[in-house]
Amino acid sequence: MGISCDLFCRVVDNLGDAGVCWRLARQLAVEFGWQVRLWIDDPAPLAALAPDRAGVAVAVHRWQGEFPDVEAAQVVIEAFACELPPRHVERMAAQPRPPVWINLEYLSAEDWVPGCHGQPSPHPTLPLPKHFFFPGFVAGTGGLIRERDADFGQRGIGSALAISMFCYDNPALPALLDVWAGGGEPVVCRVTDGLPRKQVSRWLGTGFEPGETARRGALELTALPFVPQPDYDRLLGACDLNFVRGEDSFVRAQWARRPFVWQAYSQADGAHWPKIDAFLAVYSSGLSPGRRAATADFFRAWNGRGDVAAAWLAFRAALPDLAGHAQPWAAEIASHGNLAENLVRFCLGRL
Numbered sequence: 051m052g053i054s055c056d057l058f059c060r061v062v063d064n065l066g067d068a069g070v071c072w073r074l075a076r077q078l079a080v081e082f083g084w085q086v087r088l089w090i091d092d093p094a095p096l097a098a099l100a101p102d103r104a105g106v107a108v109a110v111h112r113w114q115g116e117f118p119d120v121e122a123a124q125v126v127i128e129a130f131a132c133e134l135p136p137r138h139v140e141r142m143a144a145q146p147r148p149p150v151w152i153n154l155e156y157l158s159a160e161d162w163v164p165g166c167h168g169q170p171s172p173h174p175t176l177p178l179p180k181h182f183f184f185p186g187f188v189a190g191t192g193g194l195i196r197e198r199d200a201d202f203g204q205r206g207i208g209s210a211l212a213i214s215m216f217c218y219d220n221p222a223l224p225a226l227l228d229v230w231a232g233g234g235e236p237v238v239c240r241v242t243d244g245l246p247r248k249q250v251s252r253w254l255g256t257g258f259e260p261g262e263t264a265r266r267g268a269l270e271l272t273a274l275p276f277v278p279q280p281d282y283d284r285l286l287g288a289c290d291l292n293f294v295r296g297e298d299s300f301v302r303a304q305w306a307r308r309p310f311v312w313q314a315y316s317q318a319d320g321a322h323w324p325k326i327d328a329f330l331a332v333y334s335s336g337l338s339p340g341r342r343a344a345t346a347d348f349f350r351a352w353n354g355r356g357d358v359a360a361a362w363l364a365f366r367a368a369l370p371d372l373a374g375h376a377q378p379w380a381a382e383i384a385s386h387g388n389l390a391e392n393l394v395r396f397c398l399g400r401l
């Protein structure tokens with residue numbers, strides 16, 4: 051019997067909570083033989099990301115209302131500080147061998163992360179520490195999720211600049227579409243479902259349903275349906291440039307070894323800006339000063355600080371170098387081990 055593991059996920063908003071938890075649950079089951087129960091309060095995003103879960107030994111349970119009286123697993127993972135049912139925590143503490151309790155944190159490249167990764171936090175009343183487990187890009191963090199069978203496919207055929215677009219509501223998007231439409235280079239943009247598709251529809255001034263294609267000047271736009279995670283991965287591998295957001299798509303774009311632009315999950319107090327700058331610092335340190343500046347300017351403009359249209363020209367010119375950089379960068383982040391294997395090692399050492 052493999053290690054038993056309860057993974058708790060609350061869907062705060064968007065897709066990333068379910069996306070990250072599903073990838074981790076699946077990898078623990080498939081690659082490490084763990085017996086995983088995924089407790090999720092809203093199964094709708096999971097159904098969209100992973101409609102076909104046949105053959106994967108993860109038991110998905112709806113986590114709503116009174117939590118059932120079940121024996122705690124050997125490893126309990128609380129994703130993104132989602133707060134476990136208090137009665138279950140008491141149960142965990144009362145077991146003859148209390149579980150290893152992990153709080154899986156959000157991804158950040160900030161330099162305080164290695165110092166906090168793996169640290170225990172004592173429970174106020176129970177003898178049961180919770181350990182902070184931080185994903186990350188550098189040594190001393192938990193690494194990034196990457197499955198053995200991850201498949202990013204290959205670049206599609208065609209000479210136009212192939213772009214995938216996945217973003218939040220982004221005030222910079224219309225200006226960028228204007229630049230692409232009015233430029234001399236053919237651009238094919240695959241627009242993901244949800245917020246991106248709706249924004250593009252507003253820019254077009256017409257309906258833009260999944261499967262439809264629209265043309266404006268040099269720009270061809272295709273509205274995609276929402277696709278399962280493995281298909282989204284292959285979309286990233288098929289494009290020359292991927293616009294990604296949040297956490298999971300941001301990581302996948304790096305494994306796809308293609309240039310990308312990241313829109314961070316915006317926080318009211320601007321707390322995402324240190325994250326953007328910290329990421330740019332680690333990611334672009336291997337680039338020439340000119341390419342580094344072009345990348346930073348464009349990322350910052352895409353996140354609301356700067357003029358995206360003005361920043362595009364230098365960023366476009368940097369794309370061949372960024373494509374060359376993608377390979378060594380992926381090798382560098384892989385050198386810290388993947389998150390599931392690091393997590394397994396961490397837990398086995400404490401069981």
Ligand code: TRH
Pocket residue numbers: 062063064065066067068069070098099156216242243275276277278279280282295296297298299300315
């Ligand atoms: O949806 P997100 O914005 O999720 C966010 C982030 O995780 C953020 O850090 C967190 O605070 C917030 O949620 C609550 O972006 P993310 O993380 O890229 O997750 C998107 C998921 O959706 C990812 O697993 C890829 C998947 N996806 C598909 O499977 N098919 C698709 O067609 C598309 C567009 C996405």
